Amino acid sequence: MRAVTANALCAGQTRPGSGGRTRVLRLLLTLCALTALFAPATPARAADTTPAQAADTAPPSQAAYFADRLRENPVYVTDQLPREVPRATAPDFARIAKKTGVPTYVLVLPMQSSTGGKELLGAVHDRLGRDGLYVLIEGTDVAQATAYGVRAPADAAATVALYELPYDAGPLRSFERFAEVIAQGGEKAADRAEAARAKSEDDEPAEMYIGPSDRSNQSLLTGTLLTGVPLLIMLSAGYVRRRRRRSGAERRLPRWVVPGTAALTATAIALTAPVVFDQTRSSAARTPSPADLSARVERVAAGLKQDPVYADPESPRVLDARQVDRLHDRIRDFRRSDGGGPVYVSLVPQTPESESAGDPDLFAAAVHAKVGVDGVYVVADPADGTIDVYNHGLRLDSNHLFLDLPDSVAYGDSKADRADDHLLGERLDALMTFLDETPRTDRPGSESAPAPAPRAADEHTLPPLFATDFWPGLFVGAFLALLLSGIAAGLTWIVGALLRRRSATPQSPASAPASASASVSASNLRRTAHAELTSLIGEFTEPSNDEPDDHGEHGRAWDCLDAAMLLVEGDPGRTRERDTDPATLVTVIVLARAGRAALAGEATEQCCGVNPLHGPAVGRRHVRVSREGNRRRMLPVCDPCRDTAVAEPGGIPDRLLKLPGLESGGSRLPYYEATDGPLSAVPDGIARLIDKVRETAGVH
Structure with a gap:
């Protein structure tokens, strides 16, 4: 009844009465007018306050996430680098951390492109609220170390680890050298850091591992020596024997001596080469277990089952709450549209050290298999800003998705390159518009199976010495032996001819x-x-x-x-x-x-x-x-x-x-x-x- 009366009053439907009632009516009309005037502004104000209201329910920030992990365990190893630093190495980092003599908190993470290491450690310390030595290891090096409330020569130790070890020493060896210097104390650590810095100016540390190309060179050399040296022995001996026979000299050695010597030489080379070229691995990386390789995919899949937009908590935030809400609305509308379906967005970096070796197609296929629901799977990299789209089971034209996706959406423009968030919020919104306009098909489409990633067990293992270029080396050795023996025979003939000409001079x-x-x-x-x-x-x-x-x-x-x-x-x-x-x-x-x-x-x-x-x-x-x-x-x-x-x-x-x-x-x-x-x-x-x-x- 009050609503009806108010509406009537607002419409100007009044009854005659006293002057006081007239004033009341005027006041009500004024309020109605003000309500009508400011009604459009009220939703906008509410929208402006949505991020602040949603902050209480938003996922924790990057620093808060790491603080929670360090509260559970003082060493946190990311699951995004299984090919380089498997999570199974966490106990080894913890064992080394105890050698520093002070409370030590270790973060092993991918390269932090937009967040400074020192600022990140400071934010993690503030969230965790515990004093100690905070160490950030990015990939394979001690990238940053800061002491809060304890005495530790963090900068000197990081300098020693940087200059005393080669770049391929690996994160465990680098952190071990870091902890060793921390335990020495401030004065000794400073002297050692200065000496390491001075030495590095003249002579950099030698590499600890060789690569596949170096192993190929070793195989080529082994094959060349294995055929070249014995064959050269036999050819030289045969040439000498023919010269002696022509001169009438007696044969001084049994016939089996030369072949026997050649065979013994070949055997010695074959047995010695594996001892000299004894390298078996191309880096310090350990072989990851199946659990290490599946950890990140399982984490992302579990998150997508709860929310179709999964933002990696280890990476800096690239979408604010309003952009997330907008993306949720667009995904919901697309799912209800004709020929539409679920859309899953993974804001996760793709690195060569990951389980998929940096292949977003392979990562999306693995996530789709874990989620178990057909849909469009979007992989947005918060590190480089690339966006990849894959159709798994929806009635969408997959060729259109692959060929006609605008570069401004997939890779961004110069403005996106300069922005810390790569304008991913705007570009994902443009992607949803592109999906709405994608042609539908009569039957569900699906991406072809991507090529498998390299086997982690073989990725850092060198090929056998007697493989790759060893076989071509056998032919090279034979060719060089023939060439050298021919050159030697030619020189011998020339020298002999000169001597014979000289001996032809008349004498007494x-x-x-x-x-x-x-x-x-x-x-x-x-x-x-x-x-x-x-x-x-x-x-x-x-x-x-x-x-x-x-x-x-x-x-x-x-x-x-x-x-x-x-x-x-x-x-x-x-x-x-x-x-x-x-x-x-x-x-x-x-x-x-x-x-x-x-x-x-x-x-x-x-x-x-x-x-x-x-x-x-x-x-x-x-x-x-x-x-x-x-x-x-x-x-x-x-x-x-x-x-x-x-x-x-x-x-x-x-x-x-x-x-x-x-x-x-x-x-x-x-x-x-x-x-x-x-x-x-x-x-x-x-x-x-x-x-x-x-x-x-x-x-x-």
Whole structure:
């Protein structure tokens, strides 16, 4: 009845009466007018007070959340870094914290992009109301430490942990070094911090771990050495063996020695490489358990079951109460719309160290599986401001959501980049408008299954040494061995050619070069024999009388020439024929050189009995003439052979002349035993050699 009367009065429906009643009516009309005038402003004022009224029921602030966690346990490890710092490491942090000697509260969190570490610790201390050492570890480093009401060199300890350890030392080792310095006291901590800072200017700490690329390099080097070194040994030994065979030298080592050495070398490399390259992990991160990897998803899913908008309590607040209420209203309206449905908004940072390795698609799929309700799942990152939208089971055009979502909504603009909250409230409101306008489909759509995240057990584990680039390294080693052996052979050939050219310089016949080589080719013997014999014929001059002087220089030269011509049947050209045996050629060379020496006034009675091609002998000596046993013989020796007989008696058998061709037959017999011809008389002197030639030819 009062309402009806008031409405009637407001409408001006009055009855006649006294003046006092008229004044009352006027007063009521005035009140009605004022009510009508200010009625639109009343809701606005109420809306303005909504955030203050809602503050009592809003989730706790970031500092209050951490204070509650530290009240339960003085060490809090976030569930957002399981790949780097699993929550299971909390007892280890607690054990180290006791070493500081003061009450210590530790927060292990992701990087705080918009909140200063010192301000956060101060706010947490104010909320917790307990004095002590407050430490903030962001990722892997001690980012901030402050002492409240206790004496602790926090700044010095943080400096030491920063400069004394490499960047990959890990959070546990960094916090352990921090606690160690805290326990030393203020004076020692300050000195240590100054020393660490000064040392870091000259030399940074060496890294403690290697990465996958370093392991690939180790594998490549191991494979290269494993094939390159043994193959190079075999190729080099084969080349040396061929050179010795060409020179007529005896084979001094059994055939199994070279392959055995190569096999032992390969085995040694294969066994030593894992000891030298013994790294197995690429970082100090521990392998998380399945519970560590699922903790954050379960936390977010539990929150979304209670409220479709979940704001991460570990991150700074990016939506105020009014924006949250506005978002709730938009979500409610979309759910009631035709073709709409539930919308779940997760305001959670996505980091590479998280269970989903920073993949919002994978995170949204995991949350959807835990919530168990189809809908649109929105992942808004409060750290970088990105917004990702995924349709799981609603009749919405998923391609439209993926392809046509405006960049201003998904990534923001320059204004959003400058804002601490990335204007997420306005952009989420724009997202709801975009969802309202998204085309509907006849059947529910769903996102394709995202690629799985890397296995946490393998993420920080190095591949085996004998894997990755080890196999290409085997081919590289073989190629390098062939290349190096080819280069070595080429250089050896060039040096040998230069030496041969130098040795071709004309020398005195009496002092022919005493080459250490014990073998000579048949072609070289033919060339040398022809050159020496023709030179002797050209230099020879008969005495004035018809008969040669047997006792003069011409007499000895004539005897040598006569014997040499008997060997070639009077034709010097026979020395160039292939059927002339090497023993005959050597005898011709010895006789021709002796004759030339006689003409030059350097007549000698004996040439080297070890190798007649060495030249004149300087004496006689018992020398070892066989590598098997200790058989010796008195032989005239040249100067180098005499030195060898004194310094290395076992080297004389290698210096004995080896006749090429069938005469030597590959035997170990010395030249004077390998033939029955005149050459066997060389050790007995030039005169005996001449007589032997004449006896063989039947000339007396």
